[in-house]
Amino acid sequence: MEWQNELTRLVKTSYPIVQAPMLGVTTPAMVAAISNAGGLGSLPVGGLSPDQTRSLILQTKALTTKPFAVNLFAHQNSPVNTAQADQMLQFLKKLCAQHQINYPKPDLNSIIFHSYEEQIDILLEENIPVVSFTFGILNKEVIHAFKEKGTVLIGTATYLAEATLLEQNGIDCITAQGMEAGGHRGTFLDSKTLPLIGSFSLIPLVAENCQVPVLAAGGIYNGKTIKAAFTLGAKGVQLGSAFISSNESLAIESYKKSIHDAAETDSVLTKTFSGRWARGIQNKFMMEVENSGLAIPDYPIQNALTTPLRVLAQKQNNKDFTTLWAGQSASKAESKPAGEIFQKLIKETESLP
Template identity: 35%
Template structure:
């Protein structure tokens, strides 16, 4: 009954709903729940080691025979810039002193790992049905190895130019990530946040520009958003923030409280947590240092200096120094198990698509 079934047929799923792979926010339990409900469960790997990936995928395979999407970042390691990192430490020094920490202590190294030979070995060993990327695609030799496994390859585009670039390099479907989306912007052929556009405008333009199916992402949190995405020409949707309200999500309690107040809290794009623009709920560090801080080191180095501040304040229930990733539609989300959420979203969307909004 879905008007476009290309993504469902391509990925072997029953519902055109992909759980966004949100690093640090969900692992195999979330992916299993979504998969068993008929959607595509996703396993974010940017914060995992290859051995942790093997373990999490093993848990998934033990609990379900459904397809899995494993997701990787494709950023390049930044060149060392001691002066910029020192300036960032100085900018954060007052907060260190406030919390009784040593502002001269060396910054913690970031553990956000890009796709590399070791992860590619895991793809070849574990044979996931779907492999998705953020910040573009890996270099050609690695991408060829992924394609040789038979995996379907997805990646995020935030512009029409990026979508065409991804299609030219063999992506089987394009995730059109609108400005409303929570977490990191997938932008990789531009670094100008000011020109990023919303889902309502981006999706139909990408649909018109590429031949492969398009997956809409950004600000979609209920059946109305899914139905609208199909009316714009999308073949599926990717949903993130709504799944943060589920018990399977692995976010911290201050993050849950902030999301629960989503209709009363603003979100903004910020680079203070990692060095790349990402959308989250505005908190103290974003207001006082950002939201866009020109002195923040390149991704992912900015996060190292913030880690001690979060570690010292979060046990007291503070959200001041933690990333509260969220899209702009958190106020539409409701707490429920991930499987129920997946089925409810699909039912709501189908009713709108079949009967229309006013019947």
């Protein structure tokens, strides 16, 4: 198989395979392992402070000299609905008490929401070669600043209208995120219903209507699915769930076990943890919030309200009260070094006729 194409030339990698940026799971070691193996590692910094952003970049640079991407959250923060948020806070406090969890209730007035615009100068100063983003589109001034620097920009689309808008704004590559993908949906245009377009429909649709390279995401986990994505018109693939159980992952042990034991139907869409639609394995927290009948505050408000609970649950290896983001093929994930997982993907693809 010929791996070199317009995407590898654009991002300067040996293989057109990208590790998905999974905030809370991805580590600098994982990013470096993929980049060192010839792919494109992706460092997630969405919503983090400028200091945290620079620290993670420097940690990654200490582990690789190869190109890697940094991923931003390109949304605009919504005003806080105080009454709605307070209702959710009271519910979370009661829920945790019922399960003997000491919920460290956050102060709504002290929560800080960092915008991607606070991170731009750091990315430019650190000469990040590839910047990917999701939840929206970067503003024109930021796009111009990156273009002046020669930075490659990759945006996320969940349906054709989003892909078209990204291309019209000069974005160099489009991640076509099928509904099978784990983690947060990248949807950003107003829509009455959440776009639930599968990869087999979305990839060719975007590839046929956009001139920039398409990166396929969702349901890709082995050589056959990689080759299928290329057949459908993609120039590259992005895999996330395949690396959740890797040695370099931050996922707690009960999270990894849940993935290995998961059936296809266990992966569901929910807004309960963050206020944005995301795909993960269903657990007690999801069901309790959904059954409460309460309105879920928008992202990033709900995300901030649940962060203390998730941090505590992870320390206790408690899978019922933290996020278990996973795609529909997550059960195929292996507990190996990320580099070995990557090399296996290459060999599987090359062995196919």
